[in-house]
């Protein structure tokens with residue numbers, strides 16, 4: 508089977524998964540700590556589950572301003588189980604709080620985990636997880652900005668992500684799928700950004716024992732094809748340097764609209780080889796992406812620093828942050844804590860308008876021995892009145908796998924990034940590569 512087919516999810520018979528049924532608003536779920544939660548309207552749809560507004564159980568119905576969401580999936584599905592493991596190990600509110608206190612930080616963009624459990628209904632068992640409710644995602648913002656973010660914003664996002672990555676790396680995990688659609692603004696504060704979707708997060712250092720570099724041909728190209736790391740292209744488990752490499756590709760895309768390999772995402776070997784060439788000559792890569800006057804030297808320095816990292820190395824987070832801070836200084840700016848999604852002059856040109864094809868593959872197994880989860884299908888995002896949902900994955904040649912959730916049953920709820928500011932609908936579902 509050529510890698511092309513494998514990356515598109517056609518190579519192996521995938522595990523059968525079920526889609527969660529919709530629970531009516533008012534359904535009460537009790538977590539393992541005996542805390543009762545009430546479901547509100549469903550506001551999002553993942554590959555195999557639904558995301559509901561939720562609140563602590565009370566006599567009142569859950570309103571549109573709810574502070575929490577609950578992700579529900581049939582209990583036998585692996586992805587939520589792996590994601591839940593991450594949240595339970597690394598995202599407890601007091602854990603994050605003490606890190607922030609120690610590092611003198613005002614905020615850290617990891618959604619807080621508030622509880623989880625199993626719920627039985629109609630003879631079926633569902634797994635659920637309660638996390639912070641968030642606002643709009645940055646892919647939507649990117650598109651609204653004509654597929655280009657201002658340099659100041661990119662550098663600020665880079666610094667925030669370094670803070671987030673340092674935290675999750677310190678808690679034995681790598682994310683492995685950083686991208687704008689996995690970054691969400693806080694629901695109440697448009698200047699706070701959160702990294703979400705830990706379905707692919709990998710425990711690279713269980714109990715402090717670092718995983719060795721090992722290529723597994725069956726896992727080649729895991730992740731989202733345009734951003735995934737060279738290690739992942741080669742089938743090695745993601746490591747800390749992979750997260751930073753992915754971040755560097757994201758920053759370049761946000762700055763110049765499109766990565767050079769986005770014209771051929773259906774060919775993972777081409778994408779892999781383009782990334783290898785990019786790393787061999789980062790200066791040449793920068794010349795391909797930017798005009799001489801727009802070339803951000805700090806991004807080149809960042810990439811050179813990441814390139815020098817060994818598979819098991821601890822990244823120099825402070826140094827990387829100061830490289831991005833120096834970039835802010837170059838443009839006579841500083842991180843004032845405000846995220847300004849201004850449209851860049853010239854953004855929205857035909858080149859910038861080309862929609863990158865996302866090929867995210869999903870994990871197939873529950874967490875076992877800390878091996879990376881297997882991913883192999885395509886993600887599509889839909890949105891209803893600003894409420895986003897990952898579209899049920901499409902898997903070719905697979906009977907019984909694709910079950911589209913009836914779109915008409917998703918409740919039309921307005922997502923707000925700040926009270927009173929409704930998000931516009933994103934309209935039609937995007938086409939995916941396949």
Ligand SMILES: Nc1ncnc2c1ncn2[C@@H]1O[C@H](COP(=O)(O)OP(=O)(O)OP(=O)(O)O)[C@@H](O)[C@H]1O
Pocket residue numbers: 550551552553554555556557558576578586618638639640641642644703704706869886888894895896897898
């Ligand atoms: N904490 C949250 N607050 C508000 N909306 C959310 C939150 N988490 C996810 N969503 C929305 O719900 C949608 C579905 O999220 P979910 O994490 O289930 O799926 P996904 O990441 O798209 O797919 P997958 O099932 O492959 O992980 C997302 O696209 C997102 O817009």
